[in-house]
Amino acid sequence: MTAERADVPYPVLEADAARSAAAAAGMRPVLADTSIFRVLLRHPPVARIVADIVEAIVLDSTLDARLRELAILRVGWRMASVYEWSNHYPIARGAGMTNVEALAVRAGPSAHGLGEVERAVLTLVDEVLDHDAASRAVIGAARQAVGTDEALLELLAIPGFYRAIASMLRSLDVPLEEGRPPWPPDGLGPGS
Numbered sequence: 041m042t043a044e045r046a047d048v049p050y051p052v053l054e055a056d057a058a059r060s061a062a063a064a065a066g067m068r069p070v071l072a073d074t075s076i077f078r079v080l081l082r083h084p085p086v087a088r089i090v091a092d093i094v095e096a097i098v099l100d101s102t103l104d105a106r107l108r109e110l111a112i113l114r115v116g117w118r119m120a121s122v123y124e125w126s127n128h129y130p131i132a133r134g135a136g137m138t139n140v141e142a143l144a145v146r147a148g149p150s151a152h153g154l155g156e157v158e159r160a161v162l163t164l165v166d167e168v169l170d171h172d173a174a175s176r177a178v179i180g181a182a183r184q185a186v187g188t189d190e191a192l193l194e195l196l197a198i199p200g201f202y203r204a205i206a207s208m209l210r211s212l213d214v215p216l217e218e219g220r221p222p223w224p225p226d227g228l229g230p231g232s
Contacts, residue, residue, distance in 0.1 A: 050079055050212040050213060050214065051079070051082060052075060052078045052079055052214070052215065053078045053079070053081055053082060054078075055072075055073065055078070057081075058072040058073070058077060058078040058081050059072045059073075061081040061084055061087070062077065062081060062087070062091075064084065065081070065084040065085075065087055065088045065091070066088065067087065067088060067091045068091070068095065068099070071091050071094065073217075074127070074217065075123070075214050075215050075216065075217055076090075076123065076205070076208075076209060076214055077090075077091070079212055079214050080208075090205070093197070093201050096194070096197075097194050097197055097198060097201065098112075098131075101191075101194055102188060102190045102191050102194060103186055103190075103191040103194040103195055104135075104186065104187075104191070105131075105135035105136075106132070106135040106136045106137050107157070107158070107161050107185070107186060107191075107195070108135075108194070108195070108198070109128055109131050109132035109135050109137060110132065110137065110141070110145060110158055110161050110162065111161050111162070111164075111165050111195055111198040111199070111202075112124065112128045112132075112198055112202055113125060113128055113129065113132055113142060113145045114145050114148070114161075114162050114165045114166070115165060115169065115198060115199055115202040115203055115206065116128060116202065116206065117145060117146050117230060118165075118166070118169055118230075119202070119203055119206035119207070119210070120206075120210070120229065120230045120231070121202075121205075121206035121209050121210060122216065122222045122223060122229060123206075123209040123214055123215075123216060124202060124205065124206055124209065125223060125224075125229070126216055126220050126221065126222050126223060126224060127216070127217070127220065129142060129224045129225070130224070138153075139225050140153045141153055141154065141158065142225065143225070143226075144158075145162065146230075148162055148166060149162040149163045149166060156185070157185040157186075160178075160181040160182050160184070160185035161182060161185060161186070161195065163178055163181070163182075164178050164179070164181075164182040164195060164196070164199075165195075165198065165199045168196070168199035168200065169199050169203060174196070179192070179196075182195055182196075
């Protein structure tokens with residue numbers, strides 16, 4: 041498990057080594073093809089923990105995919121994580137999010153182009169990011185917006201989990217996957 045790319049600041053496993061490490065860790069093969077897991081698989085127990093959360097929140101989610109991606113994009117934007125934004129933007133578009141909605145995520149809950157449900161989701165994300173907790177009123181609005189207690193728990197997990205991931209991604213300067221454009225759809229990141 042020593043193969044790595046030398047063109048990045050933190051060692052990224054070569055694809056074959058990452059796939060082998062993922063299989064040994066009991067992870068879904070699709071995760072081993074991403075740059076984040078090609079870094080995390082240098083320490084399989086940590087990779088496994090992150091994979092479990094990604095599987096629960098993204099791959100096996102009960103939360104509506106469009107709302108989930110709205111929340112993840114908001115965290116990516118707020119944390120200035122080009123990796124999170126750039127990798128989740130196409131997932132969001134595939135889940136039915138429009139470019140107008142994706143761009144509104146950048147402005148936050150009061151942005152034009154968002155409905156009541158989207159505002160409730162973004163308000164929860166912002167409150168957790170800003171205060172490490174959401175108020176009862178915000179949780180109540182989010183519960184009504186997402187429909188089930190399971191979906192609410194997934195939504196509540198997103199800000200904390202993706203903030204932690206953004207910190208790792210930025211600290212280790214994890215590269216975007218080859219061919220992935222930064223900050224779609226317009227290439228403008230926070231502070232641009």
